[in-house]
Amino acid sequence: MPDTYIARSTAIAARMLGGEMMIMSAVDSTFFTLNEVATVIWQAADGRTPLAEIVEQRVCGEFEVEPEVARRDVEQFVSELSRQGILLVSDQPIAEAKPGTAEAQ
């Protein structure tokens, strides 16, 4: 199985507010709030780190969850955000987004 890579879309605005990650699509203004685990995945989505590594080191490393359960949940999450255009998914490393375009700081 090839590695999977994920990166944050540049067509979004995101902000950590009140301990929660809030994301809005710049395309259709859809609004999302991520929970704690989803926020960790979101922050790790740099386009260079394989998804399997994110699951193993960030999700399983920081939360009490079985690897198989974590993998399944993360895949579902990534699939959902990809469908919404919030995350980019590829079997190749994804080029780094241009500064200032990926996330509102």
Added chain:
Amino acid sequence: MMPVQQSQGTHDVAVEIGGMPIVLRTQDADFRTLLEDRYVGFVRPSTCAGSFSFDVDVMKPERYVSEQEELKVWLEDGIWRLERGDFRAQWDPRIGRGRILQALSPYAIDSVLRVVHTLIQAPQGGFLLHGASAIRNGRAFLFSGVSGAGKTTISRLAPPDVILLTDEISYIRREGECYRACGTPFAGELARVGENATAPIERLFFLAKGPNNRIDPIETSDALRMLLRNILFFADDSVLVKMVFSSACEFLARVPAFRLTFYPDVRVWDLIQ
């Protein structure tokens, strides 16, 4: 009423909302009168002219200038274009100038001004909000909500010591780390132009009607969702979307937001001090 400058058949009227004067230049004396009546309290001498101006051409009232009934706003070659059945306008934010072709109607110029002010405020962290606002004891309070939430009701119930800024569209400016509410002439069902005054914002309330008066805390994510729903936002432009999102987040990081449930009588104002 403030005098207006007249030269060579041209009438300049500066309408200042949120401390931002916009000069409207027209050759139509009836339109000038309309502006002075519609924006009473917000008209300034045109000699105080700021950075923004529009040349306005007035069409015959029976003629629509566009088939576009819904307001459409888009950016094309660096110029904002606005279009609706009763007006067509363009504005170049780089030089602060534009043109308006419109019917002799206060609604058309109202809409243009609302859009232009949102575009002016967006890069500065400010915004226009569906909401009433008022000043009490030198501090401003915002009351936001969709149609029917109680914006006009709470405005109508305001005691005499309250300065009503608007019952419909609030104007929020950012000044450093502080946010100020400014009066607007954009009236709702109260049909009363707001006071042209300003004060630092103390609290944001999201309105709901109920059997009694109470203030409840609200989750930040809920506050952001409701705030974004009520910010006036006209254009499908990704840069603008990011600016508005950022402005809303910055605002909520500095101004506490609550849910205000109220029974429609004057006692609700006992909670707003």
